[in-house]
Amino acid sequence: MIVASSKPFQEIKQMLSGFKKVCVLGCGSCVTICHTGGEKQVIELAAQLRLSAKLEGREVEVIEDSTLRQCEWEFIEDIREVIQDCDAVLSIACGIGVQYMAERFPKIRVFPGLNTTFMGGPTEQGIFWERCAGCGNCILGTTGGLCPVSRCAKSLLNGPCGGSQNGKCEVSQETPCVWHQIYDQLDTQRLLATMETIVPPKDWTTGMENHPRKMILEHLVMKK
Template identity: 95%
Template structure:
């Protein structure tokens, strides 16, 4: 899932200053799970905007709505009637959702209410950890299913480094050393010999350094044609 954090309210208020009819639009997927862009957050943020305007003596109309996914055309088609007379939309989706909204409705100002941070998941209630860097060349089959690209501070392909101590990363003692975890995982699976193989330098051209990236599913493209 994509994990995103809420922008500070003063920043949001500044972005929306001067607009008199705004829609706060949530997304029912990833950002709902990480408690930053769901229907509850839409209601709370809309209330904050109304209260701030009232305290400042400004007139503002704030609509509230949400869609299952802002990153798919068919879902954002459903909200065009809601936002057609709005001056601006505050999207509390990930950065992909914000861009889809901006492309679909070019005449309406679309503002981001969140900061997209990483791909990850919850490890316990209220705590989310990065798990994937989207490098485009997955090696999880050799590391016991644990990703050293996203979970190692140095993205080491041959670890651990000399700085890890007692299973903790030298960068932060709160962060587990993923190579320690990989060792334990491979030991459990009786695959420790895998670590004796030196992994060559990674082809980073498949990662974020070579953006924008695109994936084409040929069978679907041919079917559409």
């Protein structure tokens, strides 16, 4: 899933200053699961905005809504009516949702209420870790199912660097060295010989460095 964290309230307040009618818009997908962009957070954030406006003597109308997915035209079309007389939308979806809103409703100012952080998931209650860098050329089949591109601080492909100690990454003692984990996993699977092979430089043409990337499913594309 896409993991996103809440922007500081001060920053949100600053973005929205001067707008009279604001819609706080949640998204029912990834960000609901990570407790930052769901219906519950819409209610909380809207209340916070109303309260701060009241305390500061500002007249602001804050309305609330959510859609199942802000990253699909069909779903955001449903809220056209709700937001039509708003002068700003605070989207608490990921950056994709924010852009879909901005593109579909060009006359309304759309602001991000979240910082989209990474693709990952919760490993335990309240703790999220990055798991995929979207490099476009998956190598998990050779690394015991653990991704060194997203989980190694240097995205190394040939094993742990010289800073791996006691299973921890040199960059942070809180981060497991993924290459140590890969080593243990391959050891368990009796595949350690894999680690002896030199992996050549990665072809990054499918990776983030070559954005914007595009995928076409020929069989679904409607002929014009």
